Amino acid sequence: MSVRVRFAPSPTGALHIGGVRTALYNYLFAKQQGGTFILRIEDTDQNRYVPGAEAYIIESLKWLGLTPDEGVGDFGGTFGPYRQSDRKDIYHKYALELVERGHAYYAFDTPEELEQRRQETDNFTYHFATRNGLSNSLVLPQDEVHARLNSGAPYVIRLKVEPDQEIHIRDLIRGDVRFQSSELDDKVLLKADGMPTYHLANIVDDHLMQISHVIRGEEWLPSTAHHVLLYRGFGWEDTMPQFAHLPLILKPVGNGKLSKRDGAKFGMPVFPLSWEGETADDSFTGFRETGFLPEAVLNFLALLGWHPGDDRELFNLDELIDAFSVEHISKGGARFDYEKAKWFNQKYIQAAENDILASHIRPLADEKGYRVSDAYLATVAGLMKERVTFLPDFVEKGYYLFEPVLDYDLDMLQKKWQDGTAQVVRELKTLVAEAMPYESASLEQAVKTFIQEKGLKPGDVLPLLRLALAGTMQGPAVFDMAVALGRDEFAGRLDLLVQQGEKLLSSAVGS
RNA sequence: GGCCCGUUCGUCUAGGGGUUAGGACGCAUCCCUUUCACGGAUGAAACACGGGUUCGAUUCCCGUACGGGCUACCA
Numbered sequence: 001m002s003v004r005v006r007f008a009p010s011p012t013g014a015l016h017i018g019g020v021r022t023a024l025y026n027y028l029f030a031k032q033q034g035g036t037f038i039l040r041i042e043d044t045d046q047n048r049y050v051p052g053a054e055a056y057i058i059e060s061l062k063w064l065g066l067t068p069d070e071g072v073g074d075f076g077g078t079f080g081p082y083r084q085s086d087r088k089d090i091y092h093k094y095a096l097e098l099v100e101r102g103h104a105y106y107a108f109d110t111p112e113e114l115e116q117r118r119q120e121t122d123n124f125t126y127h128f129a130t131r132n133g134l135s136n137s138l139v140l141p142q143d144e145v146h147a148r149l150n151s152g153a154p155y156v157i158r159l160k161v162e163p164d165q166e167i168h169i170r171d172l173i174r175g176d177v178r179f180q181s182s183e184l185d186d187k188v189l190l191k192a193d194g195m196p197t198y199h200l201a202n203i204v205d206d207h208l209m210q211i212s213h214v215i216r217g218e219e220w221l222p223s224t225a226h227h228v229l230l231y232r233g234f235g236w237e238d239t240m241p242q243f244a245h246l247p248l249i250l251k252p253v254g255n256g257k258l259s260k261r262d263g264a265k266f267g268m269p270v271f272p273l274s275w276e277g278e279t280a281d282d283s284f285t286g287f288r289e290t291g292f293l294p295e296a297v298l299n300f301l302a303l304l305g306w307h308p309g310d311d312r313e314l315f316n317l318d319e320l321i322d323a324f325s326v327e328h329i330s331k332g333g334a335r336f337d338y339e340k341a342k343w344f345n346q347k348y349i350q351a352a353e354n355d356i357l358a359s360h361i362r363p364l365a366d367e368k369g370y371r372v373s374d375a376y377l378a379t380v381a382g383l384m385k386e387r388v389t390f391l392p393d394f395v396e397k398g399y400y401l402f403e404p405v406l407d408y409d410l411d412m413l414q415k416k417w418q419d420g421t422a423q424v425v426r427e428l429k430t431l432v433a434e435a436m437p438y439e440s441a442s443l444e445q446a447v448k449t450f451i452q453e454k455g456l457k458p459g460d461v462l463p464l465l466r467l468a469l470a471g472t473m474q475g476p477a478v479f480d481m482a483v484a485l486g487r488d489e490f491a492g493r494l495d496l497l498v499q500q501g502e503k504l505l506s507s508a509v510g511s
Numbered sequence: 512g513g514c515c516c517g518u519u520c521g522u523c524u525a526g527g528g529g530u531u532a533g534g535a536c537g538c539a540u541c542c543c544u545u546u547c548a549c550g551g552a553u554g555a556a557a558c559a560c561g562g563g564u565u566c567g568a569u570u571c572c573c574g575u576a577c578g579g580g581c582u583a584c585c586a
Contacts, residue, residue, distance in 0.1 A: 012585085042586065045584095045585055110584095111583085111584065114583090115583095122512075125582085174515095179515075192584055193584080198586050218581095221515065221580070222582075247517080252522085255578070305523085313536090330524075332516090333517075334524090337537090340523065340535080342536090475546070475547060477544095
């Protein structure tokens with residue numbers, strides 16, 4: 001039997017990073033098994049529907065390279081429609097079938113009535129012990145039920161859970177899990193608005209779409225008992241998918257699972273892409289916009305709750321597909337470790353080809369108004385890639401490779417600038433103007449010879465050149481920068497440094 | 512409260528009846544480099560607790576504690 005898995009998010013807003021990990025694990029499993037990865041949209045709650053969320057989900061998957069084989073959007077497939085709101089009639093039909101089979105019933109209790117029962121009774125549960133005292137087709141006379149249904153009065157269809165049954169699940173990650181049906185409530189399957197709840201839609205769709213494995217978050221484990229009962233009720237138990245419940249992703253510090261609000265709280269992204277919500281409070285910065293490479297996000301997420309069985313840490317998508325196994329998924333929740341995410345990104349930037357990095361830097365450079373060639377961006381990439389964590393660092397930390405120095409490290413300049421320094425720098429400028437060829441190694445040799453001839457020390461001169469070029473004591477090798485920037489620019493910056501140095505000298509004398 | 516799941520360095524984790532309990536991030540020190548990084552080396556750092564079982568438990572069993580999830584006409 002072929003492997004078919006689905007990622008089934010709700011379009012209620014931006015796709016949380018935990019959801020992304022679920023998608024990733026489903027994708028990896030499908031690809032490894034030569035199976036099919038399906039994107040299904042679970043939009044059965046009309047109240048929580050957020051326009052744009054579905055497009056966001058699709059764009060996120062595409063950015064990460066987790067392209068569905070079937071699903072909403074333009075992914076195709078012959079098991080559609082893949083959006084649950086487009087399948088409304090199907091669920092209705094199956095809900096009725098379950099009623100006919102005696103595994104479900106009509107209930108007329110209003111939400112207000114139920115709320116009141118919950119107020120009155122601690123731990124009120126709508127189930128075998130209480131259903132007889134409520135308003136449903138199990139207790140109402142037949143004709144009364146028909147009358148109510150025909151009158152158009154609102155009703156729901158509930159699952160009839162028989163007591164004293166054991167429900168045994170063999171979870172691929174957790175092993176044997178058992179539930180007692182007497183503790184289960186009669187879940188609503190079809191809501192008063194005619195839409196199914198997750199439970200019904202999920203079972204019907206997984207069955208119809210021939211899903212072989214359900215890989216989803218741990219929050220679904222308790223309701224899996226109901227799902228098994230539904231498969232039994234429909235007579236589909238033989239083809240019931242296998243379950244694997246993933247551990248949750250926890251907050252970096254403190255208690256509880258990672259929430260969307262934690263992004264702002266801890267100053268880090270918890271969504272793949274930025275999301276523009278109704279309010280600032282509901283708007284978030286994504287990994288992409290922070291300057292993460294998708295491969296780095298994938299690698300980070302893959303290892304958050306799964307391990308390859310050996311000491312490897314760096315995996316591209318193909319390697320992940322190859323190494324992935326459900327058995328190696330951890331049981332315990334994993335804290336979101338942003339430092340590690342940053343480390344992965346740094347690693348991927350370091351390892352990336354310069355021209356690939358250049359294509360990532362391009363929009364950032366354009367945004368700053370830097371008019372430079374692709375070749376120059378590639379040069380900058382090469383110079384800076386071992387000193388950055390995020391993509392924007394290339395144009396921010398390395399801004400002096402695109403525009404004049406804005407800030408000079410004045411403490412350092414003061415330390416190095418003395419009475420005769422201006423003259424030395426002017427001579428260096430001449431040297432730079434005449435150096436042949438204008439190339440890093442020979443330039444360095446020429447400057448070092450100059451230093452020696454003048455009876456100076458490298459420490460007297462090299463920091464000045466660095467200051468002239470970058471204004472800061474950080475950055476790429478001095479002569480690499482000098483060559484990247486070009487002879488004229490270097491000479492110009494030496495002039496500016498003389499101005500800065502002399503200014504500093506005179507103000508120091510004056511004070 | 513009830514039900515279910517979990518618990519190895521600060522974090523992600525490997526391991527599994529007898530190990531110097533391994534790796535990675537982060538942290539510290541040193542080396543490289545007259546910059547910053549990168550890289551390299553070294554170091555500090557963990558089996559939640561109590562009972563069993565056993566010659567021997569971090570590993571198996573049972574409790575306890577702690578953490579998490581669910582407990583909606585939300586997913």
